[in-house]
Each structure stands twice: as C-alpha cells, then as structure tokens.
Amino acid sequence: MRAKSSTAPFRRWGFILASALVSIRRGGVKNLIVPLTSFVLALFIGLFGHQIATSEDELDVLYENSEVLAYFTSGSGKHVDDLIIDPNTVNSIAETGFVGETYTTAIRNTHIIGAPTSIISIYDNGEYLSIPPGFAKETFFENARRHLSKVCFVSDIKHAPEFFFENALAIEYLDGYDASVFGRNESVCALSEGMMDALGYELGDSIRLAVFTSTLSDAIILYKDVTIVAQFTRVGSSHLIYMPAEQANKGYILNTDRQYSNASQSYYDGYEIVDGLVYDYEYVDPYFAYDAVSMRLTNLKDLAEFKEYLIDSGYSPIGNRGSARKWIVIEDTLLNDSVMSINRHISYMQILFIAVYALAIGIGFVLSSLLTKMRRRELALMRSMGAGRFKTFAAFFIEQALLCVTGCVMAVLVLRIWNGSLAPLQWYSFIGYIGCYWLGAAVSVMLMNKVNIIEILTAGE
C-alpha cells in the first residue's frame, strides 16, 4: 500500500489544510480570540483607510476646483500692467499644459474721431488726428501715448489690470451680451460710465476709433468702428476702452473710407499707413506685445513642476533677478495652506496606520504563541511521525492565518454595511493588515517549530 501516485503530494497538502480546518472547528472558544482581535484591528484599519481615502478625495477636489492665478509682474511685484510681454512667451507657457486660460491685455493709444475733446484727447479737434505744426513726429507720438485715451484688448475684462487687485468689477452689458463677448472676435467695446456721460453715448452706439501703435521707427494707425456693448465703473486713474483681445491679434476690419485713409496718409507721411487691407487678411503687428497677462492654472497637483519649468526658463521669484528679467507671481498660498492641512491629516492617519500595523505584528505573534504553545506536543508528534518542518509550520500557521482572515472578513462586511463600497486604499490596507498579522504569527510558529522535539516527546515520562 505504498502511495506513489502523482496526486499524492496534493492529497498530502490537502490533508494539512483539512486538518487545520478541523483543528479550528474543534479548538473551542479560545480560538475566537483571534478573529475578534482581528475584527477590531481590521475595523480600525478600515476606518483609517476610509479617512485617508476621503482626505485624498478632498485633495483631488481641491486641486480640481481651486482657482490659482499666475500673472506677469514687474520685478518689484507691484505692477501687473505696463509690461512688455512677448506673445510667444505667453504661448510657450500655455503649451506646458499647466495653463487653463490665459487672460491678456494689450493697450493701444486711441483717438475717438468725432467725439468731444475734453476727456479724450488734447489733440482732438473734432474731426481727426493731426500733427500740429511745430511738433516733431516723435514728440507727437510721445504725447499721443501719454494723453490719448487707451484701448485695452482683453480676453476677459475681469482680469484686466485695472480690476486686477479689485475683486469688484461693476459692469453693465447691452441686452444680449455678457462677459463672454471679450472671448469672441467682435467689433465691440466697453467704456467707463464717466466717458459715456462725457461723450453723450448710450449702450448700442457705434463709435469710430483710430488706433495707434507707435514705436520709434514705425507707426500703425488703424481705424475701427465699434459698438459700445458695456459700460463699467472706472477703478483706474485713466479712462480705458476695452475691446476683445482677438481684435488686437488678428487684422482689423479696416475702414476703407478713402477719405480717412488718404487723409492719414497725407498726415503721417513716412509712416506705414494701413490702408485697403482686405477683410480677412491676417494682419500681424510686428511689434505686438501684451501689457498684462494673467493665467488660470490647471493641473494644480503638479504645480511644483510648473515652477521648475518657469525657473528653468529664466523666470525668477519676486525680488530676484533671473536671466529672463521676467517675473511671474503664482497665487497659490491659499491652495498650499489647504493642501498642507489635508496632508497633515493624512500623515497623522498614516502614523496611526503604521502603529496598528506594528500592533498587528505584535498581536499576531503573541496570540499565535499563546494558542500554539500548549500544542507543542502535537507538533512534536507530527514531526516524529515524519511530517517535515514545512508541513508542521503550515499546519499551525494556516490555522492562525485563517482565524485572522475570518476576523478581517467580518470587519470588511461591517464596513461595507456601514460605509457602502470600500475604497481601493481600504482593500490594500486590509491586505497589509493581514500581511502584518501573518508575519507575527509566522514568526511565532517558526520559533515553535524550532523546539527540540525529543525533549518534548520524552518529557513527562
């Protein structure tokens, strides 16, 4: 009756497992201590896991819903406008993937043709602009730059420098328009209430603007008819006219009235005069630069990466002077504070986690030792009958391992009833807990497995 079939090893191990189950079944009430302890510890682990998972969700929500603005400033950090920001720079920052929306402001000198002179321009003689006799061209443009009312091409009026540090933008739109109008390429504008009153305009009126872009060597003068679709309460010191950003970037829809064109040609001889451009011609201003740029950042979780990118690109923190001589302020203090407080909570929970895990190892060891200590005789008997070390280890370990898992399963069931479904983190933490308990139990059984079996077998004779 020698057992030599190939299935014998499976039966041998199956027998070890079956014996462990029998032993659990007949082990009596004292075996309950393991599942009960396990249940309590696993419950704690599950609750901590729940806490951490919830906090991590909070963190995700925070990252997702937080508004973090970044804006270009002067080196002192005090000015957000009057800067010269290359659109290419703005584009390359936008391409990093950290920028959700970019709000640009480009300011141009303008002249409202045919408007009263008081507010608009000292040079406005009622008809159109002229260089008064005796003015050098450069002086003229310098004066124009200083004194003409300015038009701001903005992608979002709320983010224009005038309102940047104020949170209250009071603006009234013409029926059928709202803030999104600045995101579109339409020939519209917003004027301050003061300007409207002074000029006697109403919402819906059309005005004609002459837009100057002047540099030392060149000047571009554009005529433009725009509809007033909004009026706002002025916050800044000068009267600004707001127009959609697109209107600055792309070619203007030019006035083809020969009279003005010719007139300007004759008046600004020697400067390039924009005239007769076709409607859909893409006009790129070679000197185009933004005066102010702010950005709503996304991908906030990896903001550190964005900062690294900025530093690599030569930007520097306020007060320092980087090679690029450009400064960007990232308003993430609020976010950082919230993230920090949630993270503190998470790490607190993680410490508890580690404590319970350590406890699990200890308890696994102690309980297994207590429960198997009085069964050393059984172990010695098994060994004397030819069960190998590994089999006797398995016989006792499987018992403790199963008891622990039973408690853990009960905890899982209770938590499921209580909390609904479990977060992946909780599952991992249960597995971790079982691992720790098993480790403790394994060490204890391993130590027991090392005892001198002859001494045990011959003791008490």
Next chain:
Amino acid sequence: MSILSMENVSYTYRNRYQTVNAVCNVSYEFELGHVYAVVGKSGSGKTTMLSMLAGLDLPTEGRVLFDGKPTSTLNRDRYRRENVAVIYQSFNLFPLMTVKENVMYPSRLRGIRKKDALRCASEKLELVGISEQQSKRLPFMLSGGEQQRVAIARALASESQVILADEPTGNLDVENTKNIVGILSDLSHDMGYCVVIVTHDLSIAERADVVVRMVDGRITEDQSPHDNALLHCRS
C-alpha cells in the same frame, strides 16, 4: 539480515553546563519477528538510544543502519513516515482528532486516499480491540490503556516494520500492561514486526524474546528468553 542495527553508536549531550555521554559505543542488531526489551535504570540512555533508532536524531559517533543503509544518508522525515513507528509513554494522540482520525494520520501524511486510509484505520483499530463506537470519540474520552492501544493501531497504520515503544505501559495498571505487551508480542510473532520496548517493568522483559540491559550508556548483556530467570535473580 537485521532490519535495524547500531554500529559503535555514541551520543553526547553537550550544553553550556555539562557534557553527558548518554550512549557509549553501542553496537547491536535488531531483527524482524522479535520483541526486544531494553531495560536499565533511569538515566542509563534508553530513551536516547531509541531516539536515534527512531531517526529523531543522529549518533554523535558511529551509525544507525536501517536495512543496511545509514540513517544519516536517508531522508529522515521520510524514514519516520515509512520505516519506523514510535509509541511514547503518554500523550501519543492528537487531542483534537478523533481516534479514527488519529490512526488515519500516518496514511494521510503519506498521501494515501482518505477512503483507503479509513479502511486501513478501521482494520488496525479492530486488531487492537477498539470498537467502531470508540473510534469516533476524541482521545480524552478513552482510558489510558485504550489510548495506548490506539497508539499501537496508529503505529500499525504507518506500515512500518519497526515499532519502537518508550515505556508504553509506564502509566498503566497491571491488567492493561499485560494487554498491551500481549498485543505487541503477537504482532511481532504473527506478523513479523520488529518491536523494541524500553521499560523498567520486569514483567514486560519476561515476555520479550531478547532483553537488552543498559548501564551508563552501554549495553552490558543481551539475553535470550531462556535467561529470563537469570535476569530475575540478578535484579
């Protein structure tokens, strides 16, 4: 040829406090179909010798041979599973297994089908006079004598040809002792087992075929059954 033999076997316990030569240069041969009684005072090295025969330990010097092969070269777990069975004075049975499960243990450990193991166990239990009823109980419900009979049944179920017993009747009354020794010697004579019984009970020695006397770790004499009377006189 002898089934189990010792060649110049010595065993020394060494620990921090002392060195004990428990078995000194012992040579002996055990044969199938015989009952051996190992007698000697407490501490004379009987248990130590038996442990080496049982493959629980190796001699410090010399060697133990099973079927001509030194136990040091054998897989000793397997040797214990298949070649020798040991019965101790007490606590021989697994307390959480029924009597029948206890007897099935050696077979199951060897990977024999449950059905076959069960049949074998019933057979052996019947052989030692344990009823079907009793075989369903847990060991603590049986008397000491019955427990030792179960231990014998389990030794038989292991299919080993050698049965080693270390004071198997030490806790039993005269009646039960007689019974146990009777079973063991019947097994040996009728079925060809080699039975080695360590004892200081001279009534057991009387029923053995060979009496091996140990003094201070040495075998001083071995006597044929006819010399039993002599043994009596001396002790």
